[in-house]
Amino acid sequence: LVYRGYNIHDLAQNASFEETCYLLLHGALPTRDQLEWFERDLRFARAIPPTVIDIIDHVKAAHPMDILRTAVSATVALDESSHEATGEVALPVARRLIAQVATIVATMHRLRAGLDPVPPRHDLTHAANFLYMMFGTEPSPEHAKIIDLDLVLHAEHSSNASTFAARVAAGTAADIGSAIVAAIATLKGPLHGGAAEAVQKTVEEIGDPERAVAYIKERIEAGEKVMGFGHRVYKTDDPRAKELRGVARDLGHKMGNDRWFQILQEIERAMEPYRPKGIYPNVDFYAGAVYSLLGIPEEQFIPMFAVGRMPGWA
Numbered sequence: 001l002v003y004r005g006y007n008i009h010d011l012a013q014n015a016s017f018e019e020t021c022y023l024l025l026h027g028a029l030p031t032r033d034q035l036e037w038f039e040r041d042l043r044f045a046r047a048i049p050p051t052v053i054d055i056i057d058h059v060k061a062a063h064p065m066d067i068l069r070t071a072v073s074a075t076v077a078l079d080e081s082s083h084e085a086t087g088e089v090a091l092p093v094a095r096r097l098i099a100q101v102a103t104i105v106a107t108m109h110r111l112r113a114g115l116d117p118v119p120p121r122h123d124l125t126h127a128a129n130f131l132y133m134m135f136g137t138e139p140s141p142e143h144a145k146i147i148d149l150d151l152v153l154h155a156e157h158s159s160n161a162s163t164f165a166a167r168v169a170a171g172t173a174a175d176i177g178s179a180i181v182a183a184i185a186t187l188k189g190p191l192h193g194g195a196a197e198a199v200q201k202t203v204e205e206i207g208d209p210e211r212a213v214a215y216i217k218e219r220i221e222a223g224e225k226v227m228g229f230g231h232r233v234y235k236t237d238d239p240r241a242k243e244l245r246g247v248a249r250d251l252g253h254k255m256g257n258d259r260w261f262q263i264l265q266e267i268e269r270a271m272e273p274y275r276p277k278g279i280y281p282n283v284d285f286y287a288g289a290v291y292s293l294l295g296i297p298e299e300q301f302i303p304m305f306a307v308g309r310m311p312g313w314a
C-alpha cells in the first residue's frame with residue numbers, strides 16, 4: 001500500500017495524520033513551514049455551523065452514517081464558496097471538510113448519548129482534538145497517537161468502492177462536497193465500512209478464546225463470511241492489519257483486557273486453512289478492538305473510518 005510514492009509502513013512510523021493529509025492533497029510531504037500553515041488551517045476550520053448541530057440533533061436517532069451523510073451535505077450546502085467544481089475551490093473545501101467531519105462525528109456521538117457537544121480546541125492535533133470532542137477530556141498522548149496512526153492507516157486506498165463512487169460524482173463535474181457525500185453513502189455498506197463493527201460484535205459474542213475455533217467453523221460451514229477477513233485487492237496480509245495487530249495487543253494489555261486480543265488470535269488461527277484462497281485479516285480485523293478499548297462505541301466505527309478516509313476521497 002503506497003500513498004503518493006510512500007510505503008504505508010514508513011508513513012505509519014513517521015508521519016502524522018496532518019502530514020499524510022498534506023501529502024495526499026498536494027502530492028508531496030510538507031516542509032516545516034508548509035506543515036505549520038496547513039495544521040493551522042485545519043485547526044481553525046474545526047467548528048461546524050450551529051445549523052448543522054441542530055440538524056444532527058434532529059436526525060440523531062438515524063443510522064450514524066445517515067447522520068454523517070446528512071450533516072456533511074448540510075455543511076457544504078451552507079458553504080456558498082464550495083459549490084464550484086474547480087481545483088482552486090476544491091482544495092480549501094477539502095481542508096475544511098477534513099477538519100469538520102471529525103467535529104460532526106464527535107457531535108453526533110455526544111448528542112446521541114444525551115450529552116452537550118464539546119466545541120473543538122485549537123491547541124490539539126487532529127487526533128487528540130477528536131478524542132477531546134468525543135469524551136470532553138484531553139486524551140493521553142499515547143491514546144492520541146493510536147488514533148493518529150489509525151487515521152493514517154485509513155487515509156487512502158486508491159479506487160476502493162467509496163472512492164470510486166466519489167470519482168463518479170466528481171467525474172460529472174459535481175462539486176467536491178457532492179463527491180464526498182457519495183463516498184459516505186457508499187462507505188455505509190457492511191461489505192465496505194461495516195466490517196470493524198461486525199468483528200467486534202463477533203469477538204463479544206464468542207466471549208472466550210476457547211470457543212473461537214468452533215464458532216468460526218460453524219459460521220464457515222453455514223456458508224457465512226467471516227467479517228474482517230478477505231479483500232478485493234490483498235490476497236495476502238493487509239499491511240494495515242499488521243500495524244494494528246501490535247497496537248491491539250499492547251493497548252489491551254495496558255488496559256487489563258487481554259481477552260479480546262486472544263479471541264482475535266484464535267479467530268486468525270481458525271482461518272489459517274483459508275489462506276491458500278487468499279483470505280487474510282484486513283484493516284477492520286483489529287481496528288474494532290482498538291476503538292472499543294479507547295471507549296469509542298461500535299456504532300461510531302464506520303464514521304471513524306470516514307474521518308480517516310477524508311483526505312483519500314478529497
Ligand code: COA
Binds near residue numbers: 190191225226283284
Ligand atoms: N470469510 C469466508 N470466506 C470468504 C471471505 C470471508 N471473509 N472472503 C472471501 N471468502 C471466500 C469467498 O466466498 C470465495 O469462496 P469460493 O472460492 O468458494 O467462492 C473465496 O473466499 C475467494 O473470495 P474473493 O474473491 O477473494 O473475495 P471477494 O473479492 O469476492 O470479496 C470481500 C472481498 C472483502 C467483499 C470479502 O472478502 C468479504 O465480504 N469479507 C468480509 C467483509 C469485510 O471484512 N470487509 C472489509 C474489507 S476491507
